[in-house]
Amino acid sequence: IVTQMQQLYPSIVAVHTDSIISTKPLAYSAQGSLGQMIYELEGNGVILGSGLYQIGDKNKTRGFHVKNDLMSLLECQDNIVPVDEIRPYSWREVLFHNWELDLINRFQLVRKNLNVNFDIKRNWMGDYESFEEVKRHNVDSLPLYSSIIGV
Structure with a gap:
């Protein structure tokens, strides 16, 4: 799944156990149910x-x-x-x-x-x-x- 994410979003600079760090906005779910990405912070x-x-x-x-x-x-x-x-x-x-x-x-x-x-x-x-x-x-x-x- 990491490789798929990096192919979809070349802006991804790091993938951790519980997070993905990107230099650009990513598509994510507003619900935040188990297994889905949710927006946490930017800066x-x-x-x-x-x-x-x-x-x-x-x-x-x-x-x-x-x-x-x-x-x-x-x-x-x-x-x-x-x-x-x-x-x-x-x-x-x-x-x-x-x-x-x-x-x-x-x-x-x-x-x-x-x-x-x-x-x-x-x-x-x-x-x-x-x-x-x-x-x-x-x-x-x-x-x-x-x-x-x-x-």
Whole structure:
């Protein structure tokens, strides 16, 4: 069904489990019954990679808890942005790093470095030199693994 949608609507730029992102309006049902597409929102947006995108005011930040909107990252002249979050350490993380056991479930300030080219789950047709460059052009990608099934 993904291939059919992309053939019908070349403006589709991303297909997720629960959504389709397009640069142009798509035909959809006003009822919103099970299995049908419904309109959710529109606006300026950015897709930085799998699980990290923003459309209008809606952010998806799997693995990163970015407090500001993702569009603000596009002002950065670097290819890495530090992202701070407060979260508890899991018991697995504590054991893996051989840390003191009293850190389990203790909330700590954790800094992650978000690289503009972080997504290694797809084959990207190019890299960005900085977050700011994302505003200037798109980089296409393909799934890492694909197979063609004959019908």
